[in-house]
Amino acid sequence: MTAPARRLTPAAAGAGWDAAVGALVNPSDRRGGTLRLVTSADVDSLDPARTYYVWVWLLQRMLNRTLMAYPTDPGPAGLVPVPDLAEGPGQVGDGGRTWTYRLRPGLRYDDGTPITSADVAHAVRRVFAQDVLPGGPTYLIPLLDDPARPYPGPYRSAEPLRSVRTPDEHTIVFHLNRPFSDFDHLMAQPCAAPVPRRADTGADYGNAPLSSGPYRVAEHRPGSFLHLERNPHWDPATDPVRPALPDRVELTIGVDVDDLDARLIDGEFDINLEGRGLQHAAQHRVAADGVLRSHTDNPRTSFLHFVSIQPHIPPFGDVHARRAVHYAADKILLQQARGGPVTGGDLTTALFPPRLPAHQDLDPYPTGPDLRGDLDAARAELAAAGLPDGFEAVIGTQRGKFRLVADALVESVARVGIRLTVKELDVATYFSLGAGHPETIRRHGLGLIVTDWGADFPTEYGFLAPLVDGRQIKRNGGNWNISELDDPVVNDLIDQSLHTTDPGERAHQWRAVERRVMEHAVMLPLVHDKTLHYRNPWVTNVYVHPAFGLYDVQAMGLVRDAPDGTDS
Incomplete structure (x- = not known):
């Protein structure tokens, strides 16, 4: 009843x-x-x-607190982290390489025991145990690890993570190996929520946190x-x-x-x-x-709805086959599949949402003045790929709007001889063990995947790096670099942006990242979501x-x- x-x-x-x-x-x-x-x-x-669903x-904001958190504020102030467990924002030293936080007094877990800086340090160490705890964001690993002596996490080593110090039970100091101006944002992510070593049961911790x-x-x-x-x-x-x-x-x-x-x-x-x-x-x-x-x-949610195209799944190893899909896409039909311009989202040919400084007008694969597809350009790309009669491939999706988008793309590309079969994956595990798992992609031969993405935190790095940084590919699930793009040029540009303090120059670098990614044609952007x-x-x-x-x-x-x- x-x-x-x-x-x-x-x-x-x-x-x-x-x-x-x-x-x-x-x-x-x-x-x-x-x-x-x-x-x-x-x-x-x-x-x-381990959580990565927004x-x-x-x-998690109900269950756990973090050193920093996004405030309860519907306006622009909501984008700037404020102190939560910490008394104030991170105190920055050593040219942006050292971040120090001081915990508030009187903090306790639900069992009545006190929360200490050692618990936050242990939570950070757990992020390194990707063999035991896959699935969550891993931004902290490249910032805090020693490449010469990679830290294996707290379950395989009794040694501390030397880049994180706790001089007393209320103070924690992070020694980054390079400047990272967004570090307060990382301290607002769930993975920074304190976990006491005494209660840590490894892979089973989520059963009784x-x-x-x-x-x-x-x-x-x-x-x-x-x-x-x-x-x-x-x-x-x-x-x-x-x-x-x-x-x-x-x-x-x-x-x-x-x-x-x-x-x-x-x-x-x-x-x-x-x-x-x-x-x-x-x-x-x-x-x-x-x-x-x-x-x-x-x-306007700033989520990007897109189709990922996998170069490791034939025939998409040829960039011309990938570009043929871009040119053949009927953008109006795909937007209608999302619900139309009111509830489906704003059409886009670029990756960054408009509210980010690096947003640019970018349309490397124009689909005609009516946005219904440039079929001549698509056929030319197929010919360049040695596939003038088209090819067969599988597109992965889930039920609901994702399925409607897949069907719209099937209809679009069929006009140039690309014959797609739709494979529906489980909704509950779609982003963790379905589209987010490289093994699933290979097992089902999913050359295309319908997906969407919202930034881990509201900066260019938080938005695009998980999708295109080759060092963030996750083999055990929860992978967002679905195409497994690992371009040294892209990776180097991302690193340059992390060392740049001038906002204008940083935006310029991220525009270069976006252009390079679009040259690979591994992401077909559809809409920047508007959700009803x-x-x-x-x-x-x-x-x-x-x-x-x-x-x-x-x-x-x-x-x-x-x-x-x-x-x-």
Whole structure:
């Protein structure tokens, strides 16, 4: 039996279309109630070192704290990390190579034990154990490792990571091997959340993690549900970021996308945590109802939706075969598959979203004035590849909008003799063990993959490096350099940007990276996403976080009325 819908009350009504973009809808400090979240995909990991889904990072903001964090702010200030566990931003020395943080007093885990600088140091050491803990971001490894004596992680060596020092239980010092101006951003990632050595069970830590945030895991059944309860040892006086309003958070996992939308709009759930946006059926329903439309937001998320083309899968080892796909793509049809210009996203022929300084007008493979494809150019590329009659290949995708995009590309390239077979992969593990696993790509011969990407942190490095830096290819899953591009020129340009302090010069270097990547034709950019989100009107403090492009669920609360009209 489904729960009855919550009744709209005057206190919760009247926010309006797009009201949660750049502003807070239904501001309130009311505590209590149960926040009911839903997703179609499963949590990739509750281990803060292993998670890489952006919506799980938002969930981690409830469970764990980090030295720095993105503030609860719907405006541009939300893009700048603020002190969280730390008393202040990193103190920089040695020309940008040394970063020092001091922890606040009185910090505790959910078991009541104190949080120390040694716990943060141990969390950082765990990132190096990619053989045991694959899946999460690995930016810290090249910054803190000694190439002459690579650190194997805490499970294979009793030696400390010498680049991280803890002179006392409240102080941690990072000695980088090169300057990195975005280091505060790295200290806001979940992998920097403290993990005490005494509680670390390696690959099993995600089954029973300690919490430093306002909530802890009450019960978790993977693929089905995750329930959170209050952390009794979280002290709001030490936390400048999290209001922690609900008493309980219940996440329902694995609901089919169209069923999810219907049950969300009918009030069975409060918010779609995953944030993939309403599917086409629900979009039509909302468009026809002015009241429902007033509860939706259509933000530019800065996610890039694209098709990855794999040079290691025949016949895409020939750049001309890859370029043929670019020229044959019907951009209008592909945008329509995403939902059209309103909810599908802004068409793009470049990689960087407009809000980043390195954004440039770049169109190396123009598809004609109507954007429907340059079929003559595509046929010329096929001839140059020795494939004048086209070829057969497999495109990987998942159900929902991704499948519609795959079908649109099948239709586009068939016009020049490229015959694609669609292979649907599991939604729950799509980015970890499907598109994100090199072995899966090879096993199914996936020459093309439909995917999308949002920056790990809102800078050029955070946006593009994981997609194109050959040193960030992950063989054990969670790989985002899907094409496995490993171009020394690209890698060198990325390194130059990390040593550049002048913002204008750094943007110039990243534009060069983008041009070089597009020459390889391993990424077919489609749209910079605009996603149609639905917020139920009884949820308070709703806003699209500018650093994540999704609703910031840790800020949310509930108005007084519940489904049965009683106090929630």
